[in-house]
Amino acid sequence: MKTTHTIHTACLNNNCPTCYATDGLELTFTQQKNENKFFEKAEKEISSNLYCHTCSNTIFPVNWTEDIERVHEYHRKLATPLPTATKLKPLLYGIIILDALLVGALIYYFT
Numbered sequence: 001m002k003t004t005h006t007i008h009t010a011c012l013n014n015n016c017p018t019c020y021a022t023d024g025l026e027l028t029f030t031q032q033k034n035e036n037k038f039f040e041k042a043e044k045e046i047s048s049n050l051y052c053h054t055c056s057n058t059i060f061p062v063n064w065t066e067d068i069e070r071v072h073e074y075h076r077k078l079a080t081p082l083p084t085a086t087k088l089k090p091l092l093y094g095i096i097i098l099d100a101l102l103v104g105a106l107i108y109y110f111t
């Protein structure tokens, strides 16, 4: 199962390339996480989305101005990514311990 996590948001006072408003742009950085019953792992890739609340448009990178790109770079560095190491969930530990106990019991039984 994939989930999307917002790791950083910022309100920009740049001009919107569509409606030219200076108070509507919001930049959001997201990261996806693969998750199942046993473990979770965040993906390396960080996606960003620029949305204008004034004209209700998503501003795609092709329409970004140099200023927006600069601010985007700046905030990209501020965004702290989720750790990409695999994180085991308690259920998996439970199964490992149960296995160990089972093996222990078998060894005990056969010797």
Ligand SMILES: [Zn+2]
Pocket: 016, 017, 018, 019, 020, 021, 024, 052, 053, 054, 055, 056, 057
């Ligand atoms: Zn706009």
